[in-house]
Structure formats: C-alpha cells, structure tokens
Amino acid sequence: MNHRELPEDKYLEDIRTIKEFLLKTESQPIYENWAFYVWGVLVIVAGMVHYYVEKRYNLRIGELFLRVWLPFILLSGFAEIISLVRNLEKNSMTIFSRSILKFYMSLIGETFVFGFVVLVIIRLNGVRYLPLTFLVMTAGWYFVFAMYFYTQLFYHAFGFIVLGFILFLLNVDHRLLVPLIASIIGISSLVVGFTSTLKKRKEER
Amino acid sequence: MRENKFYTQFDSVFFEKTRLSMLTILYNEGSVSFNRFKKLLGGTDGAIYSHIRKLINAGYIVQKKGIFQEKIQTNYSLTEKGRMIFREYLKFLSDMFEDGVMEQKADRKDR
Numbered sequence: 625m626n627h628r629e630l631p632e633d634k635y636l637e638d639i640r641t642i643k644e645f646l647l648k649t650e651s652q653p654i655y656e657n658w659a660f661y662v663w664g665v666l667v668i669v670a671g672m673v674h675y676y677v678e679k680r681y682n683l684r685i686g687e688l689f690l691r692v693w694l695p696f697i698l699l700s701g702f703a704e705i706i707s708l709v710r711n712l713e714k715n716s717m718t719i720f721s722r723s724i725l726k727f728y729m730s731l732i733g734e735t736f737v738f739g740f741v742v743l744v745i746i747r748l749n750g751v752r753y754l755p756l757t758f759l760v761m762t763a764g765w766y767f768v769f770a771m772y773f774y775t776q777l778f779y780h781a782f783g784f785i786v787l788g789f790i791l792f793l794l795n796v797d798h799r800l801l802v803p804l805i806a807s808i809i810g811i812s813s814l815v816v817g818f819t820s821t822l823k824k825r826k827e828e829r
Numbered sequence: 830m831r832e833n834k835f836y837t838q839f840d841s842v843f844f845e846k847t848r849l850s851m852l853t854i855l856y857n858e859g860s861v862s863f864n865r866f867k868k869l870l871g872g873t874d875g876a877i878y879s880h881i882r883k884l885i886n887a888g889y890i891v892q893k894k895g896i897f898q899e900k901i902q903t904n905y906s907l908t909e910k911g912r913m914i915f916r917e918y919l920k921f922l923s924d925m926f927e928d929g930v931m932e933q934k935a936d937r938k939d940r
Contacts, residue, residue: 635922641846645853648869716868722859
C-alpha cells in the first residue's frame with residue numbers, strides 16, 4: 625500500500641483545510657456585542673415604563689403598545705441595524721452571505737408567528753397571557769440566535785420555556801409580571817453580551 | 830487504483846491549498862467579497878487575485894458586481910460546476926477513508 629501514502633497525506637491536509645475554513649466561516653457573530661447590552665437595558669426600561677404607565681394612567685393594551693413597546697421596538701431595531709452593518713463591515717461580509725440570509729429568514733419567520741399568536745390572544749380576550757407569550761416567544765427567537773454563534777442562548781431559551789409553563793400553571797396574574805419578565809429577558813441579554821465578549825477575546829488570543 | 834482515477838478527475842486548479850480554502854469559504858457562505866477572502870486567508874492582494882482568476886478561468890466561480898453600503902463591490906460565488914466538484918471531492922474523501930478503514934479491517938481479519 626506504499627503507493628497511497630503520498631496522496632493520503634495530501635488528502636488529510638485537504639480535510640484539515642476544509643475543516644479549518646468551515647469552522648472559521650461558521651463561528652461568525654452576527655452582531656457587535658454592545659447590541660446585547662443595549663437590548664438588555666432597553667427591555668428592562670420598557671418593562672418598568674409599562675408598569676408605571678399602566679398603573680398611573682390605566683391604559684389599554686393597544687395604547688401601551690403604541691406608547692411603550694413601539695418606541696422600544698424601533699430603538700432596538702435601530703441598534704440591531706447599526707451593530708449588524710458595523711459587524712458585516714468589520715468582517716468584510718455581505719448581507720447576502722448564506723448564514724446572514726438564513727438567520728434573517730428564520731428571525732423574520734419567527735416574528736410573523738409571534739405577531740399572529742399575539743393577534744389571536746388579543747381576539748380571544750387573553751391579554752393577561754401576553755407577558756407569558758412574550759417570554760416563550762422570546763425563547764423562539766433565542767433558538768434562532770443560538771444556531772448562529774450564540775450557542776449559550778439554548779440554555780436561556782429552555783429556561784424561559786420552563787418558567788413560562790410554571791407561571792402559566794400557577795395562573796399568575798399580577799401587574800408586576802410585565803416588568804419581571806422584561807427584567808429576566810433583559811438580564812439574559814446582558815449575560816449574552818458579556819459571555820460573547822469573553823468568547824471573542826478567548827478566540828482572539 | 831480508485832484513488833488514481835479520482836486524483837486525475839480533480840485538476841491542478843482544484844489541488845492547491847488557497848484555492849481549496851476559497852472554494853470551502855464560498856461553499857459555506859454563498860457570496861464573498863475580495864476583502865472577506867483577504868481577511869480569512871491572509872496574503873497579498875496580488876496572490877489572492879491570482880487564485881481568484883484561476884478559479885474563474887476554470888469555471889468554478891463567477892464574479893458579480895453589486896452595490897453594498899453605497900460602494901460598488903465585487904462579490905464571488907460558486908458556479909454549478911464549482912459546487913458540484915466540491916461536493917464530489919468531499920464524497921471522494923469520505924469514500925476513500927471508508928475504503929481505507931474497510932481495507933484495514935480486512936487486513937486484520939486475514940492476519
């Protein structure tokens with residue numbers, strides 16, 4: 625079998641090359657890490673503002689959405705675009721890279737599902753279940769994020785689902801539920817920002 | 830002599846570390862800019878450009894000009910031929926090492 629020795633070495637080298645570049649291109653963060661800190665702080669603040677405004681002015685869910693959550697969504701979206709574009713530029717990637725396209729297709733699909741579920745809940749007069757729905761649907765977004773670089777989000781997502789079920793079974797209905805759930809999601813986002821920064825530093829070393 | 834048959838099937842354009850790396854990157858990312866190649870592979874602009882030209886001339890990749898962040902940018906992607914040969918090469922590597930393992934098992938049994 626001596627005649628195979630040289631080609632096999634070459635093939636082994638090729639396998640190493642293919643593996644190296646598959647790993648390099650697969651482990652790319654989508655956003656700059658500061659975006660997670662911004663989202664974390666924004667969602668905690670929005671949860672608190674929701675609690676305050678609801679208690680003080682006794683607003684309906686539609687008004688709360690327009691006055692509290694829409695500005696939050698717009699600010700979060702702005703932070704997302706800035707951090708995405710800066711990250712693409714830093715890594716010389718295009719928006720048409722396969723991983724970015726797959727990520728956004730999944731994220732947009734998940735958002736439509738979320739929107740539909742919220743509409744159904746509102747029509748069925750189940751507004752009190754919206755905070756729990758938001759928690760579990762955030763787990764859905766986290767699963768998408770977890771498939772692209774942010775693997776630790778799998779644990780956060782499963783934690784959210786378990787917590788959502790517990791709160792549902794206990795039939796918890798309290799005004800503090802919104803700021804509580806927003807704070808849990810916010811802290812989780814801050815943790816992701818922190819661990820992603822550590823991971824990046826470790827990889828750079 | 831399976832390996833020789835396959836070896837001649839993949840041409841010299843394919844059998845070069847930088848070009849194989851480029852094909853791997855394109856296979857995984859779909860569309861890649863020159864700067865992205867430079868960032869991932871390192872090396873000089875001239876060397877990278879020379880490898881790109883060879884892959885284009887062999888019909889494995891194509892270049893497309895597009896606008897990204899208000900600038901004209903050239904992106905590269907695999908052609909159907911490039912995608913097919915990369916898949917065939919992965920299959921060949923997998924088959925070869927499976928055959929190698931089977932041969933080793935057979936040798937052990939014979940002994």
